[in-house]
Amino acid sequence: MEKYRGIKFNVENLKKEAPRNPKIQRLKYWCKIFDKYNFAPPYENGSCGNLSFRLKPKTDQFIITGSRIGLKSNLKPECFVKVCACDLKKKKVYAMGIKEPSSESIMHWAIYNKRKDVGAIFHGHGPEILSQAKRLKIPTTKKQMPYGSVGLVKSVLEILKNNNFLIMKNHGFIALGKNMEEAGKLTMEIYKNCVVK
Ligand SMILES: [Zn+2]
Numbered sequence: 540m541e542k543y544r545g546i547k548f549n550v551e552n553l554k555k556e557a558p559r560n561p562k563i564q565r566l567k568y569w570c571k572i573f574d575k576y577n578f579a580p581p582y583e584n585g586s587c588g589n590l591s592f593r594l595k596p597k598t599d600q601f602i603i604t605g606s607r608i609g610l611k612s613n614l615k616p617e618c619f620v621k622v623c624a625c626d627l628k629k630k631k632v633y634a635m636g637i638k639e640p641s642s643e644s645i646m647h648w649a650i651y652n653k654r655k656d657v658g659a660i661f662h663g664h665g666p667e668i669l670s671q672a673k674r675l676k677i678p679t680t681k682k683q684m685p686y687g688s689v690g691l692v693k694s695v696l697e698i699l700k701n702n703n704f705l706i707m708k709n710h711g712f713i714a715l716g717k718n719m720e721e722a723g724k725l726t727m728e729i730y731k732n733c734v735v736k
Pocket residue numbers: 582586587588643662663664686710711
């Protein structure tokens with residue numbers, strides 16, 4: 540298995556300052572829930588889950604958890620990073636923050652870019668959900684792809700057109716919602732179906 544080796548894109552840090560936004564409070568809440576239900580155990584020995592929300596309807600800017608922060612309760616302001624823009628071809632992310640943005644930032648950006656109805660993206664590696672994906676017929680990408688890769692982004696974009704919940708093969712899940720509450724509740728609903736015997 541490929542080892543986690545940090546982010547795979549270049550970050551241009553436009554401002555070394557933690558983003559400020561009242562909605563970060565809700566993002567922190569969902570990070571706590573992800574930790575509580577073990578939705579964010581490390582993947583490839585490093586990357587945990589990553590959660591984000593879109594800043595304004597007609598832009599693709601968002602606030603996301605930082606790289607290697609480990610989701611837990613009461614994350615500090617510097618654990619969140621604003622992604623201002625992405626260049627998929629150059630594999631470049633323009634960000635504002637103290638830390639580096641999550642290793643899956645390019646994927647979050649590509650989803651916001653494609654699905655304008657989506658206001659929040661939650662990604663985790665919960666083993667219960669992954670193991671029950673087949674039984675629950677959750678849409679799943681065909682092939683395992685390296686995390687943070689353009690190939691992974693493309694395979695996800697192919698199936699998220701009509702789905703708000705999907706599995707990246709042998710990796711994790713992605714939940715989409717028009718806002719954080721919707722993405723979070725959808726994750727909890729699926730999780731409950733997974734643990735029911
Ligand atoms: Zn992941």
